[in-house]
């Protein structure tokens with residue numbers, strides 16, 4: 248028998264009342280909680296995936312100002328959408344949002360559908376988000392189970408199921424359904440979210456002020472920190488890149504648009520070249536060797552006299568370039584499953600490339616008009632720090 252099945256209906260009722268009273272008095276005032284508009288709830292829940300509430304708030308306001316309803320979002324230019332999303336990361340979320348908006352226009356009269364299976368059928372809406380929309384916007388008794396909620400429920404009922412395994416979700420779903428009230432499921436789910444993020448935290452939960460203290464089995468046994476059970480995630484896979492900030496005679500930089508599919512699809516970056524770890528380490532060490540083939544001129548005084556002899560030939564024609572001998576430093580960026588390590592080189596173009604659709608030359612003043620993913624933003628900051636471009640563009 249699972250521990251939640253031991254609760255009497257009186258205990259469940261008391262738990263629900265205590266928890267909802269606590270929520271009434273302690274709920275966080277968040278812009279998407281001002282009403283029960285399913286559109287606002289949906290967008291906020293997608294933004295909140297992998298992202299902190301404080302970060303999301305500004306993005307949410309900007310998003311709502313630009314796309315006040317599903318119909319506007321469905322026909323928005325993708326570049327505009329990605330620009331608003333810039334910096335939030337996980338850009339496939341933004342693309343999925345627009346795909347789902349189009350589906351709603353085509354199949355649901357431009358409205359969020361009102362049943363769980365229909366909501367869950369929309370692109371980018373998983374079980375958690377579907378449960379949140381169904382319960383908060385439409386009052387359906389559906390649990391919304393994310394990592395925070397699994398932590399609370401695992402402690403409440405001493406659940407040993409490994410939260411890293413997708414199959415364990417079913418166990419938490421059953422536990423939550425046992426205590427979810429039919430009358431205010433949306434508030435109850437939001438109370439769980441708030442409790443998980445502010446009181447029942449991963450380390451040192453603040454049980455002294457917890458409204459579920461009287462019902463919590465882990466608290467009663469003092470073993471809160473044994474829950475949730477979670478097998479270790481694989482560390483993100485390291486990937487190594489060289490990045491090339493190449494400036495032409497008009498003080499413009501060569502940017503490349505990434506392919507249609509895959510990580511950071513269609514976003515703009517400096518040219519990047521993937522290398523092995525060994526090659527990367529060699530480039531870290533081996534600057535300051537070799538001879539530059541040109542004579543140094545006043546115009547090239549930023550470029551040192553020596554160049555990396557073996558800086559690789561990019562598959563893209565970027566003209567003839569002389570390189571500054573020292574790299575400008577490195578940045579790292581973690582995507583959920585990958586860790587990018589990027590070494591930045593600066594070069595000046597001394598002979599133009601042949602006209603090409605692959606390369607766009609852009610002045611640093613115009614960078615804000617492009618959608619730059621986080622690693623590219625960090626590379627631009629590195630360029631600024633090293634004085635290769637003005638700090639106030």
Ligand code: SF4
Nearest residue numbers: 447452454457463466
């Ligand atoms: S009593 Fe402590 S461990 Fe239990 S739900 Fe509350 S904060 Fe979490």
